[in-house]
Amino acid sequence: MHELAITRSILSIVLEKAREVKAGKITKVDLRVGRLTGFVPECIQLQFEVLSRNTEAAGAGLNFQRPPAKLHCRRCNLDYAREDMSITCPECHTMEIDIISGSELSVESIEVE
Numbered sequence: 155m156h157e158l159a160i161t162r163s164i165l166s167i168v169l170e171k172a173r174e175v176k177a178g179k180i181t182k183v184d185l186r187v188g189r190l191t192g193f194v195p196e197c198i199q200l201q202f203e204v205l206s207r208n209t210e211a212a213g214a215g216l217n218f219q220r221p222p223a224k225l226h227c228r229r230c231n232l233d234y235a236r237e238d239m240s241i242t243c244p245e246c247h248t249m250e251i252d253i254i255s256g257s258e259l260s261v262e263s264i265e266v267e
């Protein structure tokens with residue numbers, strides 16, 4: 155259920171943007187959810203549907219971009235990408251790594267009517 159807090163903040167960002175442009179209805183929301191956040195798009199989708207009832211975002215479609223995580227190994231200097239939550243270096247299996255990207259979560263754009 156840890157998606158609930160993040161879904162609430164996504165909704166409030168989206169509603170604020172819609173009010174800025176005086177939109178009556180939000181039809182689509184593009185989200186960027188890094189692989190390392192651990193957030194499950196389906197959970198965000200479900201909770202968004204519940205939370206957005208009776209708001210301008212009711213019925214909006216969510217579109218998830220899931221860029222692979224980019225990582226850098228400090229031990230062997232390898233740059234690599236990961237599509238799941240295992241982030242250890244594929245060469246030397248160390249955890250001494252830097253996360254370049256993959257832990258981001260942002261609202262990229264919204265479509266309104």
Ligand SMILES: [Zn+2]
Pocket residue numbers: 227228229230231232243244245246247248
């Ligand atoms: Zn390595």
